[in-house]
């Protein structure tokens with residue numbers, strides 16, 4: 001979890017990863033692993049899956065056999081329903097578990113997540129109390145080679161009573177001789193011990209850089225480092241990743257998604273750090289060995305100081321056009337970010353934050369926003385607009401309402417991301433404009449209490465993640481993780497959509513917005529697939545791709561309370577193994 005927003009590029013990530021990514025090949029070379037041609041006049045299955053199959057299709061919810069030919073489902077139902085489709089060459093598989101459609105993660109970040117992949121996780125999820133933070137640091141220090149710096153991430157003091165700080169003295173007691181650097185989840189602060197400060201050459205007399213601070217008490221460094229210009233001094237002592245490490249990191253992130261049953265996902269800001277090279281690298285990695293998860297990319301509308309038109313031209317020049325690529329890596333959307341993070345108090349609200357005079361601000365002028373959206377719409381992209389606060393939703397919606405009549409939408413399925421706070425009127429207008437929401441559902445679970453108690457107050461907090469209202473307005477909502485804001489774990493998101501329980505105190509935040517189990521599961525399967533233009537995924541039926549997961553229990557037939565504990569033993573893409581646990 002982070003109180004920053006993964007939809008925007010953090011300068012530290014840009015500084016550390018950008019040069020490596022920009023130096024990679026920029027030729028887009030699709031691998032076409034999945035594209036096979038069949039000369040058969042009648043389909044004969046090359047794979048027969050037998051057992052407990054939960055289809056995700058409410059009209060035919062379960063089956064006992066599924067026949068697959070050339071990666072597509074050619075028959076599904078009882079054993080006798082598919083008997084005529086099999087032959088001597090058919091491979092029969094009887095998975096040890098329940099077969100469900102592969103889950104779809106419609107908004108996550110690969111590139112922004114690579115920098116700290118191997119850092120110690122001090123998130124509230126990993127460390128529910130401040131004592132847990134201290135013990136996690138102690139055991140990591142004890143378990144590592146001397147001299148190796150310990151980097152830790154996602155420490156979020158706002159989620160602990162009294163907002164405790166990791167001071168230099170405390171970190172020195174944990175590790176007197178090994179460098180320790182902890183990054184705050186907001187990405188605005190770092191905490192360092194004496195060894196780390198010395199390695200970076202920062203002393204009591206080092207002047208603060210413009211825009212940054214080395215915290216001091218009575219002239220002595222206290223180890224609290226504020227803002228990027230000062231944080232960069234500490235990061236300079238950390239080695240840059242190599243391109244092999246980046247490649248390995250991409251596979252690890254996708255493996256972790258597969259481990260949660262995901263077979264398709266959307267990378268929600270491609271090109272933020274390395275431009276076109278990021279997409280080229282994904283194709284290259286997939287070309288060397290098929291990825292474990294299909295990746296749909298949203299091309300980021302900002303690259304350095306280029307204008308939106310110049311960014312669009314850069315993508316076109318690389319032959320990146322809507323739906324270009326292959327079955328594994330496909331370019332599908334144009335990403336625009338209108339505001340920041342609500343828990344970081346940089347989301348854009350109609351009313352001020354609790355106890356403050358400001359409700360945040362937009363990232364664009366109205367003209368600038370219309371321009372960047374216009375550029376994406378003109379090139380035929382699905383637009384994917386980050387809107388966190390209710391003023392951001394209004395801002396983006398007004399612009400889209402102005403623009404869409406000039407760009408007949410066809411079937412582009414434009415999306416608003418997070419839509420964390422919205423009004424009834426906004427949801428009605430989004431539905432009318434053909435825009436659907438994707439919710440970062442675990443905002444409720446992890447930050448619901450913080451929104452209620454300290455950030456927005458009890459009344460506004462009720463309006464967090466209004467999935468039931470989105471359904472009532474006639475839309476097809478999806479749920480996402482915004483990884484690394486939260487872990488990729490669709491079944492945890494779905495449980496939160498059903499229960500809206502707060503991790504902090506177990507209370508329910510606005511029961512009127514709870515959805516049914518079927519609605520929550522549709523939001524991580526069929527609706528999420530629809531939002532990434534993958535209508536042949538998200539459910540198991542004739543003509544669909546054989547993308548499925550083998551799991552320990554059937555979510556469509558079990559209590560949502562237990563969904564997050566359901567384990568995944570295997571996933572398949574086009575009927576061939578993609579991940580094995």
Ligand SMILES: [Zn+2]
Pocket residue numbers: 005006007008107108109268482
């Ligand atoms: Zn994002």
